[in-house]
Amino acid sequence: MRIDDVALKSKELGYYTxxxxVRSACGRDMTLVDGRNMLNFASCDYLGLSNHERMKESAIAAIRKYGSNIGGPMIFSGFTEYHERLQNSYSDLYAGRTSLMFTTSYQANFGVIPLAAERADLILLDKLSHVSIWDGVKLSGCPFRAYSHADIEMLEQLVQLNQDKKILIITDGVFSADGDVADLGRIVRLKRFHPCLEIYIDDAHGVGMLGSSGQGACEAAGVVLEIDYIVGTMSKAFGSSGGFVVFKDEAFAERVRFRCPTYNASRSVSPGVASASCTALEINASEGGARRAKLADLTRYTHEQLESLGVDKLHSRTAVIPVVFKDPMEAARVNAELVGKGIMGSLFVPPFVPNHQSRIRLCLTYNHTMADVDYCIDSLRKII
Known part of the structure; x- marks a missing residue:
């Protein structure tokens, strides 16, 4: 069954979720239109910044000055002080590397991958890469091969078989539905044997969540300097909106600035969003380490509790935790019963996940407590 079939069947059975x-701001809990208060495990607000007072105040101040929109694409008339500050802030986060901001990280992948592919003869990508990566790869027209999820041995073989080609390797950093992390150390080591190789990491879920400074999975693996393209987002750990790409090659980044239509032919985020994002990165610089430490403790505790429950959570060790079911309708039933107990997760079914791996994704945030986790685990135990 695919998601549209599951949705229709769920309506028949009373499982539709x-x-x-929603009638409240994003946070630890959420209020629905009928007045129900739900414990929110459905958001990716990992650092708990989405409703931060400083971010709201900075957004309001920018809107008062510039209004709710920009005058045009940034290339012509929409590059305000807040957009300039934000783009520079991305570079500051990544130790001065050239960075470009996008309206979404989806647009970043859709726009930058085809241009990066012009420098390659072959793309190798993880089979479970985000749909935006797949769309960018297909748009590029470059020959590609997908390797089995996290199968570095298969990736190594494909690289060895194509020693005569310039290769672009693309993968998620933290996988959005599985919660596991790509083995970036082993992927980077392939560069030692294949100098004509570039690495493109979409780390939308890892940025902010992982790494001592919040640079994400690449920082946690100690390989930031080896990665040619790092894609991040403000819409998850940093509690705002918009995407960005960090480039190793400054000259190529300048070409992308003028040739990428999702950068220069699309309106950027509003001044209010850009200002809020700048503030989020300021908060990350001062408080991010402590927030990540608390989140890491909560993550360890939640994994221990789920392991004691005996559910299948694949290979996740991050704040993105799948609870897997072979039957999509069983996943829909359990999810609906969790909603009935005041718990909101995210129901993933094919084609967004592999067949026989439907799941309820639970996302932890800085704002959750161990008592929240205990209630969720106890509810799962009773339902399953």
Whole structure:
């Protein structure tokens, strides 16, 4: 069954939970239109910044000055002080590397991958890479091969078989539905044997969540300097909106600035969003380490509790935790019963996940408590 079939069947059986009518700000809990208060494990607000007072105040100040929109694409008339500050802030986070901001990280992948592919003869990508990566790869027209998820041996073989080609390797850093982390150390080591190789990491879920300074999975693996392209987002750990790409090759980044339509032919985020994002990165610089440490403690505790429950959570060790079911309708039933107990997760079914791996994704945030986790685990125990 695919998601549209599951949705229709869920309505028949009373399991439908998609498009909940939310009437509160993103946080530890959420209020629905019927007044129910839900414990929120459905957001990716990993650092708990989405409703931060400083971010709201900075957004309001920018809107008062510039209004709710920009005058045009940034290349012509929409590059305000807040957009300039934000783009520079991305570079500051990554020790001065050239960075470009995008309206979403989806647009970043869709726009930059085809240009990066012009420098390659072959793309090798993880089979479970995000759909935005797949869309960018297909748009590029470059020959590609998908290797089995996290199968570095297969990736190594494909690289060895194509020693005569310039290769672009693309993968998620933290996988959005599985919660596991790519083995970036081993991927980077391939560069030693294949100098004509570039590495492109979409770390939308890892940025902010992982790494001592919040640079993500690449920092946690100690390989930031070896990665040619790092894609991040403000819409998850940093509690705002918008995507960005960090480039190793400054000259190529300048070409992308003028040739990438999702950068220069699309309106950027509003001044309010850009200002809020700048503030989020300021908060990350001062408080991010402590927030990540608390989140890491909560993550370890939650994994221990789920392991004692005996559910299948694949290979996740991050704050993104799948609870896997072979039957999509069973996943829909359990999810609906969790909603009935006041717990909101995210129901993933094919084609967004492999067949026989439907799951309820639980995302932990800085704002959750161990008592919240205990209630969720106890509810799962009773339902399953």
């Amino acid at each position: 998609y498009f909940p009518q």
